[in-house]
Amino acid sequence: MFYLVLAIHVLVCIFLVIVILLQQGKSADLAGAFGGQGSQTAFGPRGAANVLTRITTWCAVIFMLTSIGLTILMQKRTGGHSVLEGTGTTQSTPAKK
Template sequence: MNTLFNLVIVVQVLSALAIIGLVLLQHGKGADMGAAFGSGASGSLFGATGSSNFMSKSTAVAAAIFFSATLGLSTMATQRGAANTGGGVMQNVNTPAPAPVKGSAAIPSAAPQAPAEAPAASVPAAAAPAAAAPASSAPGAQIPK
């Protein structure tokens, strides 16, 4: 089953590259200079060359192969997912057990413990910010009345 899955992926990628190449190689229907002024609008729905030429038929075939490969891949993925019950992207993740706390035989609780009492701030007086200077000593602080 895995080989078939890989084969369908290769077919899908090749058909996608073929679509890209064929679309880039095709000449647009209204790419002439006269089409800019409205002369291209007088043609029929499919243009003068008929309903399709080799390039557009090849693009349609490549698109049909691409969509059928996509449908096949989605069907295979659905069948592959049915074998894995309880599906989800995280079903196979192994979570490690929490490490025991050193020096304590108690089981750690789920709620975080409050930190021990914070030490008092022992800031020396010299390092404390200076108090605001009195208004009389600041330049321009006194306004004459």
């Protein structure tokens, strides 16, 4: 089960990077390069969410769910042990004057 969730997580990560890089920026025209908005509204020219935006949203949701799932599965797999459980604590004594 752990490896299945891990494989889904890695695939979603790669797909999410590709989908984000394919999207056009909010001010991708020449006026946006110099900070001007022209005659656009305050929130930009984007109206309804297009297909890439919806895919990005769903990939982000799947990414978060698989991250939480991997955390839970890894905790069950290791028995909830800490990485620092086997190390001893050292206390330093104050220097004498």
